[in-house]
Amino acid sequence: MSYRRAMDNPLDDWFVREILVHEAALVQYLRRCWSQTDDLHDLRQEVYVRVYEAAARSLPQQPKSFLFATARHLMTDRLRRGRIVSIEPAGDFESLNVLLVDEVSPEHRLGARQILKHLAAALDRLPERCRQIVWLRRVEELPQKTVAAKLGISEKAVEKQIAKGMRLLAEHYHGRSPAPKSAGRGVKRRGAGRLE
Helix, strand or coil: CCCCCCCCCHHHHHHHHHCHHHHHHHHHHHHHHCCCHHHHHHHHHHHHHHHHHHHHHCCCCCHHHHHHHHHHHHHHHHHHHHCCCCCCCCCCHHHHCCCCHHHCCHHHHHHHHHHHHHHHHHHHCCCHHHHHHHHHHHHCCCCHHHHHHHHCCCHHHHHHHHHHHHHHHHHHHCCCCCCCHHHCCCCCCCCCCCCC
16 A cells, blocks of 8 residues: 555644554554454554544654554453453463364353353343343443442442342342242342342
């Protein structure tokens, strides 16, 4: 790709002069750090977009360092979002005695589906507010403070609902049912199938 044409915008000139000159090094860095080669083009473009947008606000003092820091942060963000675990094997897989994904049997897949189905059923049985808080904290991994602000409740209320939700999920998941209503422990039923 040739970037020799004249640029009308000073930011474009800066970008070509200070950032695009490092394209080969950036591509090599991304290849070395990111195992999914199909994503490399998109990663590179997203790095460029982030650098350009940041430079539009304020030009970085050390453009090359900023470029590679941006790439590192982008990969970290993608790993967090995708929950991708990077594994760099020290030797061959056979010597590690591990079950590779391609070798997962239909029985293992069915077992995993059944576990997920059971967990989803337990989550569905939680009281609505409790389920919402458990979802935001444990699935979406929002900070406690953010959940409290989003729902207009105190952080203490979030803590209590998380503790309650985890207890009810564990009871349902492991086949123990909550104490019956007549036990006088403040456990109520609010509709069919709903845990309280």
